[in-house]
Amino acid sequence: MKVATKGLEDVIVADSEICYIDGEKGILSYRGYPIEQLGDNATFEEVIYLLWHGKLPNRAELDAFNKELASVRELPKPVLDLITSAPPEAHPMDVLRTAVSALAFYDPEVEVPSREANLRKAARLVAQTPTIIAAFNRSRNELPIVEPMKDKSLAENFLYMLAGQEMMPVLTRVLDVCLVLHADHDLNASTFAARVAVSTLADIYCGVTAAIGTLKGPLHGGANTRVMEMLIEIGELEKVEDYIHNLLDKKGRVMGVGHRVYKTMDPRARILKQYSKWMSEHGCGPLWYSMLTKIEEMMHNEKGLDPNVDFYSASVYYCMGVPLDLYTALFAMSRMAGWTAHILEQLSDNRLIRPITDYKGPLNKRFVPIDNR
Secondary structure (H helix, E strand, O other), X not given: OXXXXXXXXXXXXXXXXXXXXXXOOOEEEEOOEEHHHHHHHOOHHXXXXXXXXXXXXXXXXXXXXXXXXXXXXXXXXXXXXXXXXXXXXXXXXXXXXXXHHHHHHHOOOOOOOOXXXXXXXXXXXXXXXXXXXXXXXXXXXXXXXXXXXXXXXXXXXXXXHHHOOOOOHXXXXXXXXXXXXXXXXXOOHHHHHHHHHHHOOOOHHHHHHHHHHHHHOOOOOOHHHHXXXXXXXXXXXXXXXXXXXXXXXXXXXXXXEOOOOOOXXXXXXXXXXXXHHHHHHXXXXXXXXXXXXXXXXXXXXXXXXXXXHHHHHHHHHHHOOOOHHXXXXXXXXXXXXXXXXXXXXXXXXXXXXXXXXOOOOOOOXXXXXXXXX
């Protein structure tokens, strides 16, 4: 007898060599490399290459890869016009989803199914996603669009396009680490959506558009925005305890705490906690970090729950000056690397993903003509 598994929890639906998670021990690795090593040492570009090719690049390979990404950052003019015509109040994820889908119109290789063509399309998607996000944010604030640079990293270029000026190298490095940490996370909802889409042999743009739409949902993306909104609402360290107790008494959810997979502290949260602390000591002030550590302590002691990746990333992005409603778009900017890696892997040994339901409705009903109902 087949038994339905709600939410496909713990159901293995694919073999993969991309991402390994041990939720009991709090382990995460990309292609066998622990996230701690990659967060401390790798650039985002190295991690993208690793996810796509299964190995870290040597110097020549990385130089060529960086050059390729930098060369395809500019958007087709009709797509840029589409972005600037969006209403200022539009959700950034809606703009990103629509713009990414529209990129397919202007890609001459959109229907070319080879791995080589898909790698080139993946490079364009990774390179152009930051341009879309920055262009919309500038446009909605009635600021001139900043063209992408051709000789900087993805993180440095994004901050430049967002702010209209080059940022301190240390902020670039902090963002680079955030991008590394968010680059992939096994078959999360958006990644699964991407693999389902391309399993039909739909093109790569269909796959990532499905992923972006899935990430927008508040049960997947957006938690770090809600963490920061919570901190701003609390406002003072002295009010944390009463706020959290009141929230728990009302059966409310403390955002950024607990995880479907991890039964201990998310290893990405451990790394981001260090950066949140550093930011608090170097210009951002101690308030946000102090509040977060207090909430972490309370939730661990009272509920046995630990922070996930969204918990400390909220204050890191806030201290960098990133608008709150762009947090999920930054998530997508990073996860584009993982989505495309999984798309490439799905297509390398494809089988249409077609699960079944366990039907619970009635059977053998008799049709009654409309005049007799």
